[in-house]
Amino acid sequence: MDPKHHQSPPPESQDLRQVLVLRPPPVFAVHEHYFSTKFHILKAYDSPLPTHDFLKAYAQSVTVVLCSGMFPVTAEVLRNLPALQLLVSSATGVNHIDMPECRRRGIRVSNVVDVFSDDVADAAVGLLIDVLRRISAGDRFVRGGRWPAAAEHPLGSKLGGKRVGIVGLGNIGSKVAIRLEAMGCIVSYTSRQQKHCLPYTFYPNVLQLASGSDALILCCVLTDATRHMIDNRVMRALGKTGVIVNVARGAVIDEAEFVKCLVEGEIAGAGLDVFENEPNVPKELFGLDNVVLSPHVIACTKESFHDAMDVLIGNLEAFFTNKPLLTLVPNE
Amino acid sequence: MDPKHHQSPPPESQDLRQVLVLRPPPVFAVHEHYFSTKFHILKAYDSPLPTHDFLKAYAQSVTVVLCSGMFPVTAEVLRNLPALQLLVSSATGVNHIDMPECRRRGIRVSNVVDVFSDDVADAAVGLLIDVLRRISAGDRFVRGGRWPAAAEHPLGSKLGGKRVGIVGLGNIGSKVAIRLEAMGCIVSYTSRQQKHCLPYTFYPNVLQLASGSDALILCCVLTDATRHMIDNRVMRALGKTGVIVNVARGAVIDEAEFVKCLVEGEIAGAGLDVFENEPNVPKELFGLDNVVLSPHVIACTKESFHDAMDVLIGNLEAFFTNKPLLTLVPNE
Numbered sequence: 001m002d003p004k005h006h007q008s009p010p011p012e013s014q015d016l017r018q019v020l021v022l023r024p025p026p027v028f029a030v031h032e033h034y035f036s037t038k039f040h041i042l043k044a045y046d047s048p049l050p051t052h053d054f055l056k057a058y059a060q061s062v063t064v065v066l067c068s069g070m071f072p073v074t075a076e077v078l079r080n081l082p083a084l085q086l087l088v089s090s091a092t093g094v095n096h097i098d099m100p101e102c103r104r105r106g107i108r109v110s111n112v113v114d115v116f117s118d119d120v121a122d123a124a125v126g127l128l129i130d131v132l133r134r135i136s137a138g139d140r141f142v143r144g145g146r147w148p149a150a151a152e153h154p155l156g157s158k159l160g161g162k163r164v165g166i167v168g169l170g171n172i173g174s175k176v177a178i179r180l181e182a183m184g185c186i187v188s189y190t191s192r193q194q195k196h197c198l199p200y201t202f203y204p205n206v207l208q209l210a211s212g213s214d215a216l217i218l219c220c221v222l223t224d225a226t227r228h229m230i231d232n233r234v235m236r237a238l239g240k241t242g243v244i245v246n247v248a249r250g251a252v253i254d255e256a257e258f259v260k261c262l263v264e265g266e267i268a269g270a271g272l273d274v275f276e277n278e279p280n281v282p283k284e285l286f287g288l289d290n291v292v293l294s295p296h297v298i299a300c301t302k303e304s305f306h307d308a309m310d311v312l313i314g315n316l317e318a319f320f321t322n323k324p325l326l327t328l329v330p331n332e
Numbered sequence: 333m334d335p336k337h338h339q340s341p342p343p344e345s346q347d348l349r350q351v352l353v354l355r356p357p358p359v360f361a362v363h364e365h366y367f368s369t370k371f372h373i374l375k376a377y378d379s380p381l382p383t384h385d386f387l388k389a390y391a392q393s394v395t396v397v398l399c400s401g402m403f404p405v406t407a408e409v410l411r412n413l414p415a416l417q418l419l420v421s422s423a424t425g426v427n428h429i430d431m432p433e434c435r436r437r438g439i440r441v442s443n444v445v446d447v448f449s450d451d452v453a454d455a456a457v458g459l460l461i462d463v464l465r466r467i468s469a470g471d472r473f474v475r476g477g478r479w480p481a482a483a484e485h486p487l488g489s490k491l492g493g494k495r496v497g498i499v500g501l502g503n504i505g506s507k508v509a510i511r512l513e514a515m516g517c518i519v520s521y522t523s524r525q526q527k528h529c530l531p532y533t534f535y536p537n538v539l540q541l542a543s544g545s546d547a548l549i550l551c552c553v554l555t556d557a558t559r560h561m562i563d564n565r566v567m568r569a570l571g572k573t574g575v576i577v578n579v580a581r582g583a584v585i586d587e588a589e590f591v592k593c594l595v596e597g598e599i600a601g602a603g604l605d606v607f608e609n610e611p612n613v614p615k616e617l618f619g620l621d622n623v624v625l626s627p628h629v630i631a632c633t634k635e636s637f638h639d640a641m642d643v644l645i646g647n648l649e650a651f652f653t654n655k656p657l658l659t660l661v662p663n664e
């Protein structure tokens with residue numbers, strides 16, 4: 001073998017440190033300066049060429065793509081990138097990536113592991129408090145000038161003593177559980193496997209969990225198994241005083257049924273960071289005071305973005321210097 | 333002594349179980365039915381007579397008044413009620429009652445102790461998360477139809493690692509501290525006395541606390557000493573990235589200065605359940621995305637109202653049957 005192949009590419013050669021960005025992930029948009037000083041960024045989204053033509057032009061040279069949940073990396077995208085070796089994802093979940101195709105092609109995938117977990121857990125709790133205690137509704141009430149005119153602001157519902165069911169007790173779900181326990185909630189969960197080391201009650205499925213809960217917090221990944229898992233039956237099992245918080249993915253809920261249940265009072269309220277067809281939010285929700293709507297930003301803080309940037313740049317540096325990736329996603 | 337004086341008044345005699353309500357406390361408004369079946373309620377607010385004349389008409393017979401923070405029980409009100417023996421307050425604080433005059437007259441005062449503490453603590457944390465993570469602002473963003481048009485929603489600020497200073501580490505402040513610790517905040521406080529049994533850093537005054545904090549949560553009582561305690565100097569010590577949450581009383585903050593600091597960016601944001609001249613909220617705040625405005629309902633849940641009703645009725649029953657009050661407020 002030619003010894004040149006064993007050598008790291010020289011760091012001063014920008015072309016060898018070429019990173020393709022199909023559509024700028026939020027972390028990249030905020031911290032572009034840091035990326036641009038270290039790598040040669042190919043901006044597919046900024047080119048006058050259609051994406052397909054742009055990819056064709058760089059097909060032989062692109063070895064790394066920086067991607068996010070905002071732009072699905074499908075088999076077709078991958079087909080246009082025959083030299084691809086690494087997908088650096090700015091998200092934790094990888095449901096936007098065709099993982100079987102990556103496996104087949106030997107393309108590695110890195111994510112940002114748990115840099116967003118604390119922020120998502122904090123905001124999940126914030127959404128639950130907001131819905132139960134009507135904080136955003138109260139804010140609207142005051143800003144609408146209704147307070148002096150009428151003291152009629154409905155009572156909220158107490159957090160303490162509520163039975164909260166966590167759907168997916170992974171990194172985020174566990175952090176949500178710790179927070180809710182400090183607030184006097186009774187935590188139970190459903191998850192792919194029972195976690196015997198944790199003190200919370202396990203339910204084998206979401207329907208039973210809903211029956212035994214006053215609120216559900218969705219923290220699971222989106223897979224074929226979890227798509228539309230929260231259906232009409234689950235909502236009815238949760239019941240008319242039940243609340244749902246979704247910080248997972250929109251499609252975990254059957255949104256059409258969900259909107260119907262909310263409008264008809266079949267469940268009491270919801271705090272939603274994610275929707276099935278973002279950025280489109282069902283208009284029926286806009287008039288409801290018992291829902292809190294968040295534009296898929298629950299993970300976004302200055303601090304978490306900084307941490308995510310460190311991981312992304314760390315993975316890119318590792319790749320270009322032939323070192324082990326910091327956060328390789330297992331793909332078997 | 334006439335043995336009749338040792339007898340409890342017969343419960344069937346409604347007139348002997350007469351309770352005056354000057355203005356209906358929220359708990360009474362919600363649960364009036366329960367009060368009306370047990371006591372003969374004199375509704376000053378429902379009478380065609382002016383309050384002064386109404387009081388005059390019942391001056392000799394009113395021994396108990398049910399009151400709330402919404403109607404100050406001044407020396408003048410007390411003067412109109414020469415037979416008064418007990419003030420049953422639906423609030424925890426008694427700053428709306430002329431306590432020295434009560435002491436002089438031998439009028440006892442009961443409150444609802446800590447039935448609202450957990451709810452206030454939950455909502456204080458909810459307001460802090462909301463401000464830092466821009467939840468109500470995000471809800472406004474989505475409902476305003478801005479999400480599809482522009483993805484420009486500013487980043488929030490992480491809760492974990494924030495140095496949170498609690499002003500007044502009483503019942504509510506301590507509960508806030510427990511919740512924030514579970515979320516990874518670094519808690520310190522100032523209070524009338526240092527609480528050596530608690531693990532949080534004590535600052536001798538609010539100015540030093542503000543200098544060492546990223547956020548202040550106001551949980552103190554309103555007294556002459558705490559009125560306008562949060563002044564321009566404290567806000568500047570907290571600084572441009574600092575956040576204030578007020579679940580105490582509006583007048584703890586110098587509101588005119590506060591509005592100026594918020595508008596001019598001298599502090600970063602605020603979550604406010606209370607205001608200096610309720611229900612009037614400074615209009616300058618209505619246009620700000622970095623404040624969350626709540627119509628003094630932070631303590632109001634169905635559950636806490638039920639608990640409060642139990643305490644109020646328990647005190648009234650105790651009074652009318654010559655038993656010790658459940659929650660006598662010390663007044664020395």
